[in-house]
Amino acid sequence: MEAPDFWNDQQKAQKIGKELSILKYELEKDKKIKQIKEDMETYVLLLNEDFEENLLNEAVTLLKKEKEYIEQIEVELLLNGKHDFNNALLTIHPGAGGTESQDWGEMLLRMYKYWAEKSKYGFQIVDYLAGEVAGLKSVTVEIKGDFAYGFLKGEAGIHRLVRISPFNAQGKRQTSFVSIFIYPILDDDIEIEINPSDLKTDTYKSGGAGGQHVNTTDSAVRITHLPTGIIAQCQNERSQMLNRESAMKILKAKLYMHYEAEKEKEKQKLEATKTEIGWGNQIRSYVFHPYQMVKDHRTNFETGQIANVMDGDIAGFMNAWLKYSVES
Numbered sequence: 001m002e003a004p005d006f007w008n009d010q011q012k013a014q015k016i017g018k019e020l021s022i023l024k025y026e027l028e029k030d031k032k033i034k035q036i037k038e039d040m041e042t043y044v045l046l047l048n049e050d051f052e053e054n055l056l057n058e059a060v061t062l063l064k065k066e067k068e069y070i071e072q073i074e075v076e077l078l079l080n081g082k083h084d085f086n087n088a089l090l091t092i093h094p095g096a097g098g099t100e101s102q103d104w105g106e107m108l109l110r111m112y113k114y115w116a117e118k119s120k121y122g123f124q125i126v127d128y129l130a131g132e133v134a135g136l137k138s139v140t141v142e143i144k145g146d147f148a149y150g151f152l153k154g155e156a157g158i159h160r161l162v163r164i165s166p167f168n169a170q171g172k173r174q175t176s177f178v179s180i181f182i183y184p185i186l187d188d189d190i191e192i193e194i195n196p197s198d199l200k201t202d203t204y205k206s207g208g209a210g211g212q213h214v215n216t217t218d219s220a221v222r223i224t225h226l227p228t229g230i231i232a233q234c235q236n237e238r239s240q241m242l243n244r245e246s247a248m249k250i251l252k253a254k255l256y257m258h259y260e261a262e263k264e265k266e267k268q269k270l271e272a273t274k275t276e277i278g279w280g281n282q283i284r285s286y287v288f289h290p291y292q293m294v295k296d297h298r299t300n301f302e303t304g305q306i307a308n309v310m311d312g313d314i315a316g317f318m319n320a321w322l323k324y325s326v327e328s
Helices: 008-048 053-076 099-118 148-155 242-273 306-310 315-327
Strands: 088-094 124-131 138-144 157-164 173-184 197-206 218-225 230-234 282-287 291-295
Touching: 008 053, 008 218, 008 291, 088 099, 088 148, 088 242, 099 124, 099 138, 099 157, 099 306, 124 230, 138 148, 138 157, 148 173, 148 315, 218 242, 230 242, 282 306, 291 306
Parallel strands: 157 282
Antiparallel strands: 088 138, 088 173, 124 138, 157 173, 197 218, 218 230, 282 291
16 A cells, blocks of 8 residues: 555555455454453453452453453354445335335334444435325435444345324224345445446436435436346435436446345255245334334344334344354
8 A cells, every 4th residue: 555556546446445444453353352361361360369359350340341342243253244344225115005104114214224323324315205194105225334234134124013003093003014125335346237228317306305405406316227127216416417326336236136136046946945035024023012022033033122123222133133144
């Protein structure tokens, strides 16, 4: 990086810079873990030689203090997928059920927003289509931070809500479904072959959840990849050009995952071990009535603290899925 011509190739320089950042993080983590281990071994040695209650309490206090960090590192060891370190795109699509499902989609958007804030991740709505009465019809969010995709990838699937409907005059219990999809934001050096003639580009007026950039010009952009039918759109940026760039970034991520899924389907024909993400693949239930419980049907991890979950406390579910995905 100290070479005078290092920045001549911006793409290569950025890639090396990212690699350096990851390596520095790994080295710092390794150094701290070794220090904790040495400190604990020193306490054991001293206590074996001359037991003192004050010294024992000091060791226990230190261990309690470092426990959260050790558990965090344990989870990060499971984040070893090809794109786990990357930023992520999260999309939310309500299922059948109209206003009920659309409101559930809005609740999940809020949950992931709070989780991102707790994790100190960037959270930016890229595209938002509001429901007619309440909630949303669809939303795409970019979540930025180390291991964002690694933590979020296990959230992909169908999320089921059971509650007394606030939109039903008779106060009946209602079940709603929302589909979550997660895509890694790809590095520039990953090539996805896209034929320009396969793309259909439409522009339209921006609109959405009170975004400050919403205006009356046709600045929003929708790009359709005709061979696959995959659509990417963006309305958050100030200009049509910036929205087009963001939409292409989203399209690239979606196409990459589409092609990876096609490869996986070929493997599944032989292995038949995994189910495809779809409307039949319910991964988690959120029950507000007649009792309160959130349960992941893959890992059996559950909690009755449903208010905390809806306020973004979902790390337990993510960590349980990471361990489950390694063991299964």
